[in-house]
Amino acid sequence: FQTKLDKAKNHPIYELARNQLDLREVGGKFVALCPYHDERTPSFYLYPETNTFHCYGCGAHGDVINLTQQLHGLDFKEAVGLLQ
Numbered sequence: 001f002q003t004k005l006d007k008a009k010n011h012p013i014y015e016l017a018r019n020q021l022d023l024r025e026v027g028g029k030f031v032a033l034c035p036y037h038d039e040r041t042p043s044f045y046l047y048p049e050t051n052t053f054h055c056y057g058c059g060a061h062g063d064v065i066n067l068t069q070q071l072h073g074l075d076f077k078e079a080v081g082l083l084q
Helices: 002-009 013-017 064-072 076-082
Strands: 024-026 029-032 044-047 052-055 061-063
Touching (some): 002 064, 061 064
Antiparallel strands (some): 024 029
């Protein structure tokens, strides 16, 4: 299971989110409207160098596995399986 977990954690977060969110590149990061709360000004950031995300509006944050769980309504094991 560890190999599957490592592979899932290394799945590029941008590749996961690009079909779900309207992303705009800003200085090596990507910004979008947060999928977790209503907003008019983007505060949701993807950080490809660390494969993580953070919303400065609502405080949501995590890694590519957390984002997969939240965007697709999956549990941890399902999210790891999807990211392989």
